[in-house]
Structure formats: C-alpha cells, structure tokens
Amino acid sequence: QVQLEESGGGLVQAGGSLRLSCVASGRTFSITGIGWFRQAPGKEREFVGGISWNGINRNYADSVKGRFTISRDNAKNTVYLQMNSLKPGDTAIYYCAGDPYGLGSDREPSYDYWGQGTQVTVSS
Numbered sequence: 667q668v669q670l671e672e673s674g675g676g677l678v679q680a681g682g683s684l685r686l687s688c689v690a691s692g693r694t695f696s697i698t699g700i701g702w703f704r705q706a707p708g709k710e711r712e713f714v715g716g717i718s719w720n721g722i723n724r725n726y727a728d729s730v731k732g733r734f735t736i737s738r739d740n741a742k743n744t745v746y747l748q749m750n751s752l753k754p755g756d757t758a759i760y761y762c763a764g765d766p767y768g769l770g771s772d773r774e775p776s777y778d779y780w781g782q783g784t785q786v787t788v789s790s
Contacts, residue, residue, distance in 0.1 A: 668692035668764045668779045675760060675784030678752055686747040686784060688762030699770030700738065700745040701777055704758035704786075714760070716770030717745060725772060730756075752788045759783040 674686040688700060701716035715726040717736045724736050733752075738745040745762060764779035765771065 668695055668698055668766075670762050670764060670779055670781035672760060672762050672781045672784040675786045677787045677789065680753055680788055680790050682752050682788070683748070683750045684752065684786060686749065686760055686762075686786070688745040688747070688781060690743045690745075690764070694766070695743045695764075696740045697768050698779075699765035699768045699776075700736075701763045701765060701770050701772070701774075702736065702745075702747045703761045703763060703774065704756075705761070705783075706755075706758040709758075711761070711774070713772040713774065715747065716765070716772060718770045719768035723770065725770070727772070749786070752786075754788045754790045756786060757788050758786060760786050 669691045697719045702714040705711040715736045717724045735748040761783045762781045763777035765776045
C-alpha cells in the first residue's frame, strides 16, 4: 500500500514554471511506478507523464513533451514534475498515482493509488 500527496501547485503566468512534488509513504514506493495525470474543468482526466520504479523509463503525453520532466528520488520517497513554458491550456488539477506494476505507463487502469491533487492555474 502506498499513500501519495501532491504539493507545489499554484498560480503562474504563461511561460512560467512550476515544480510539483509527489511524496509517498509506504514500504513499496521504491518499486512503484508513478504517473502524473491532470483534469481540467469539464474535461476527462488525462495522462501527463510517468516514470518507472527505477527511474529508467519515462514517457510523456505529446502535449507536454519537451516542456515537462519527471524525476524521482527514491531515498526521499518523492517524484517530481518539472513544468516549464506553461500555457493556459495546462490549467488543471494535477494528480500523482502509483502503479504497483512499476511501469509508470499511460494506462490509467494500471494505477491503484491516487493522491488528492494540486491545482495549477496558468494565466495568459
């Protein structure tokens, strides 16, 4: 079992940057893949990016490639989402999720554990 908590959201102007953190508790974090998802008002939740348990494999949605970077520090039980060149279209609640299979894939059904989310608002 893994418990997840996001932080780092806020209000930023277009072109700015934010770094989100996902802190986990639980013995199995180091073998858990982590994904970031987001949900904008009136839209379905969508995959943003994911990282495998060992940090070797990462994948991103096309809409954020080249702008967002995921990293993890297993010693700190933390995964980061560095978001650069933010756009108003990035405005959403951002969630981190745990994949017990360790892959961090883009398949939402793979994820068993979810945080409460953190709001990111990008103004134009």
